[in-house]
Amino acid sequence: MTIATIQTGTRSSAQGPRLAQHPDGRITISTGRGTLTGWPIARLIPSRLTPMGL
Numbered sequence: 001m002t003i004a005t006i007q008t009g010t011r012s013s014a015q016g017p018r019l020a021q022h023p024d025g026r027i028t029i030s031t032g033r034g035t036l037t038g039w040p041i042a043r044l045i046p047s048r049l050t051p052m053g054l
Contacts (some may be wrong), residue, residue: 004029006038013041 004018004027014036016029028037 005041005043006036007041008036008038016039 001017003015005013005015005034006027006029007013014031016031016036019030019035020028021027022028022037024034025039025041026037
């Protein structure tokens with residue numbers, strides 16, 4: 001099961017196991033107390049191409 005972070009409001013987010021993907025791009029997650037649906041937040045992945053020590 002994949003963990004996802006969603007934006008639930010202008011200043012709020014939630015994280016949990018992904019339960020469903022909707023046609024409009026939103027996803028539903030489990031919070032442990034229920035479910036929430038929102039827009040996924042992009043995951044930041046460090047670039048391995050960035051020069052170190054410059």
